[in-house]
Amino acid sequence: MPLVPSYIKKLNSYKPGKPISEVQREFGLDKIIKLASNENPLGPSPKAKLAINKALNDLHRYPDAAGYELRKKLAEKFNIKISNVVLGAGSEGIMSTIIRTFLLNDDELISAADSFIGFKVLANASGRKVHWVPMKNHKYDLLKLVDQINDYTKIIYIANPDNPMGTYITKKEFDSFYKYVPERVLIILDEAYFEYANSSKDYPDSMSYRYDNVITLRSFSKAYGLGGVRIGYGFAHSELISNLIKVKVPFEPSSLAQVAATAALDDFSFLSDTLELNRDGLAFLISNFKKLKVQYILSVTNFITTIWGNKEEAEIITQKLLENGIIVRHLESFGWPNYIRISIGLKDENQKLINSLSKIL
Ligand SMILES: Cc1ncc(COP(=O)(O)O)c(C=O)c1O
Incomplete structure (x- = not known):
């Protein structure tokens, strides 16, 4: 009898996005913008x-x-x-x-x-x-x-x-x-x-x-x-x-x-600030993706997924954003090699993402 069942052996372990500290070390950057895990950019509810x-x-x-x-x-x-x-x-x-x-x-x-x-x-x-x-x-x-x-x-x-x-x-x-x-x-x-x-x-x-x-x-x-x-x-x-x-x-x-x-659950103002920030951020990213001719999938969440020509292009964009201190999620491990998921950030984070993206493109 094998120690580990075959269906467990076959599993791929979950590969999370790069942690902020690792990106700081690797690229010698102080400020990192993490738009990779659909977290709330405002932080926790006060x-x-x-x-x-x-x-x-x-x-x-x-x-x-x-x-x-x-x-x-x-x-x-x-x-x-x-x-x-x-x-x-x-x-x-x-x-x-x-x-x-x-x-x-x-x-x-x-x-x-x-x-x-x-x-x-x-x-x-x-x-x-x-x-x-x-x-x-x-x-x-x-x-x-x-x-x-x-x-x-x-x-x-x-x-x-x-x-x-x-x-x-x-x-x-x-x-x-x-x-x-x-x-x-x-x-x-x-x-x-x-x-x-x-x-x-x-x-x-x-x-x-x-x-x-x-x-x-x-x-x-x-x-x-x-x-x-x-x-x-x-x-x-x-x-x-x-x-x-x-x-x-x-x-x-x-x-x-x-x-x-x-x-x-009682933090109504935090929730409404969160939703408003997200709504504005999503609209901002969409209007800039249109200008930059970046393909995207319409989203009702706190992230937006973009579509690139092929896996290599998605990899390069992810890597170049990383070099600019912005962590996004290349979706290869999810089964979508030419897709990149981007969480909606704070206003200035979204702006920096768009600035970097237009420079890269
Ligand atoms: C669709 C979906 N379900 C569940 C979760 C996990 O949520 P939780 O942190 O509550 O486990 C996520 C987190 O990314 C998600 O995207």
């Missing part, structure tokens, strides 16, 4: 920071395993019961729990090929068969996903909006897809960029689809600026949630993550 400071004296205590305060707050905010809410170390933490909770021996999964890499890693690590359906026009091809449903299908994963495309499936598209999905199949709607996308009129906020087989996942890593503490939440039917809670790592999320997220 209310969350205050809450973390207050909680520091209790670090010797274990976290509340039930996550009561935050689950209660989320339940009130979204008008559901606490029994419909689960927390995790990031929404990826919950994804991992879902995979461990619901998959039986021969169960299979379906998703889009080359969509969110975090799910790809978790699904492949499960050792189960995964049907990866190519995207169409940079979007999930929902009807092709339906074609893959069989007696073994257990989970369909949809990132809406998608990362790295920034595109979303509409209400109409989701409705016509949903009617073909048997009730025994769980649909994960990953809404990590919900706060940004929700202003699009035909965006299907999954809270209006409280079907028994739909699990909504959301994150505090993006609009609330809390990627570093790892906190996300999920909504679903109480039977699904109660089983997820049995399986999740007992003391996740950490106490600091719980208090930070609870406080961040």
